[in-house]
Amino acid sequence: xxxxxxxxxxxxxxxxxxxxxxxxxxxxxxxxxxxxxxxxxxxxxxxxxxxxxxxxxxxxxxxxxxxxxxxxxxxxxxxxxxxxxxxxxxxxxxxxxxxxxxxxxxxxxxxxxxxxxxxxxxxxxxxxxxxxxxxxxxxxxxxxxxxxxxxxxxxxxxxxxxxxxxxxxxxxxxxxxxxxxxxxxxxxxxxxxxxxxxxxxxxxxxxxxxxxxxxxxxxxxxxxxxxxxxxxxxxxxxxxxxxxxxxxxxxxxxxxxxxxxxxxx
Amino acid sequence: xxxxxxxxxxxxxxxxxxxxxxxxxxxxxxxxxxxxxxxxxxxxxxxxxxxxxxxxxxxxxxxxxxxxxxxxxxxxxxxxxxxxxxxxxxxxxxxxxxxxxxxxxxxxxxxxxxxxxxxxxxxxxxxxxxxxxxxxxxxxxxxxxxxxxxxxxxxxxxxxxxxxxxxxxxxxxxxxxxxxxx
Numbered sequence: 001x002x003x004x005x006x007x008x009x010x011x012x013x014x015x016x017x018x019x020x021x022x023x024x025x026x027x028x029x030x031x032x033x034x035x036x037x038x039x040x041x042x043x044x045x046x047x048x049x050x051x052x053x054x055x056x057x058x059x060x061x062x063x064x065x066x067x068x069x070x071x072x073x074x075x076x077x078x079x080x081x082x083x084x085x086x087x088x089x090x091x092x093x094x095x096x097x098x099x100x101x102x103x104x105x106x107x108x109x110x111x112x113x114x115x116x117x118x119x120x121x122x123x124x125x126x127x128x129x130x131x132x133x134x135x136x137x138x139x140x141x142x143x144x145x146x147x148x149x150x151x152x153x154x155x156x157x158x159x160x161x162x163x164x165x166x167x168x169x170x171x172x173x174x175x176x177x178x179x180x181x182x183x184x185x186x187x188x189x190x191x192x193x194x195x196x197x198x199x200x201x202x203x204x205x206x207x208x209x210x211x212x213x214x215x216x217x218x219x220x221x222x223x224x225x226x227x228x229x230x231x232x233x234x235x236x237x238x239x240x241x242x243x244x245x246x247x248x249x250x251x252x253x254x255x256x257x258x259x260x261x262x263x264x265x
Numbered sequence: 266x267x268x269x270x271x272x273x274x275x276x277x278x279x280x281x282x283x284x285x286x287x288x289x290x291x292x293x294x295x296x297x298x299x300x301x302x303x304x305x306x307x308x309x310x311x312x313x314x315x316x317x318x319x320x321x322x323x324x325x326x327x328x329x330x331x332x333x334x335x336x337x338x339x340x341x342x343x344x345x346x347x348x349x350x351x352x353x354x355x356x357x358x359x360x361x362x363x364x365x366x367x368x369x370x371x372x373x374x375x376x377x378x379x380x381x382x383x384x385x386x387x388x389x390x391x392x393x394x395x396x397x398x399x400x401x402x403x404x405x406x407x408x409x410x411x412x413x414x415x416x417x418x419x420x421x422x423x424x425x426x427x428x429x430x431x432x433x434x435x436x437x438x439x440x441x442x443x444x445x446x447x
Contacts, residue, residue: 069336
């Protein structure tokens with residue numbers, strides 16, 4: 001058996017790629033997306049395409065997005081501290097352990113227009129850094145009052161809002177002593193199929209940022225910053241929860257913008 | 266005012282299994298419907314091993330070529346065609362949708378399923394199209410004609426006893442052709 005790689009090994013690789021990318025960025029436009037071929041994230045080795053994507057002019061179906069509505073999402077699903085399951089039954093008898101937070105922001109398209117009435121899905125670890133997923137092996141405690149799954153629809157201003165608890169960082173098997181910074185997974189639908197996005201929201205000032213090969217797979221600092229929420233005191237609820245704001249911008253071609261009066265059914 | 270900068274994507278990670286799949290997610294229509302077909306296949310990594318922790322989504326027109334704009338994908342009523350389906354791969358890397366063949370949005374254009382691929386180890390989504398085998402309009406499709414024969418073959422499903430089979434290869438000799446729309 002080979003000696004497990006250390007954080008120092010991974011960090012050296014991260015720094016090397018960063019230096020190369022900064023050189024490239026000086027010559028042109030820095031990439032805002034993660035590198036799909038990013039060796040420090042070991043699982044990417046056999047799972048990234050080796051060929052560049054081919055250009056396609058989007059056709060009709062690709063310029064529209066699936067439609068979700070109130071038959072799909074119960075407003076209670078936005079509160080992860082009460083635990084509504086897929087049949088919309090409340091599952092918990094008590095409150096989850098952890099720092100209560102409100103996470104809110106706007107979903108916008110590439111021109112800054114709100115993405116209205118669209119589905120937002122989130123999932124996250126509990127405050128001890130444990131997911132309820134059956135393959136999760138981190139021996140941190142499960143919380144019987146927290147599943148870490150939420151959904152909501154954006155409002156007319158493109159705003160979403162979740163009530164939850166702050167997830168903990170957790171160890172993973174990429175290398176020896178690998179820890180993921182605390183994050184919430186977000187799944188978003190835009191105004192077109194081409195805008196579909198799954199990403200992760202981080203918390204400000206996390207000391208693990210520099211060490212994490214997933215976060216660092218985005219080589220441009222400004223783009224990485226776009227995944228970090230800001231503490232927002234106006235979102236904090238007196239005597240109850242801390243507030244974080246995080247706006248999401250979806251890009252990709254979509255059909256011509258029409259006013260909501262014409263667009264909405 | 267300048268446009269806001271796009272939010273980067275990130276890997277779906279390993280733990281989406283209790284969050285994103287839902288009952289009926291891969292059944293766009295009931296399998297008893299007379300025109301129902303199965304669209305299925307396996308997703309492979311660069312070593313030819315199946316990927317058990319991938320999530321696939323399809324988005325398509327109905328059989329007449331209309332773009333669905335009905336809600337109800339998350340709580341299906343068995344009658345409304347929403348055009349959206351989601352399938353988590355099983356431990357053999359296999360996925361399976363129950364749906365109908367998409368119709369062309371305009372006379373003479375090639376219909377296809379729009380496909381999005383997410384997986385642990387894949388740092389951002391991949392998108393492509395699944396075309397129908399031996400459809401007469403394929404010969405004039407702008408994307409298909411722009412590809413080499415080998416690339417084209419990766420985007421066309423094959424017919425089988427219950428519908429269509431479409432395997433996905435993230436790397437290797439048969440690497441699937443993925444698309445950008447920018």
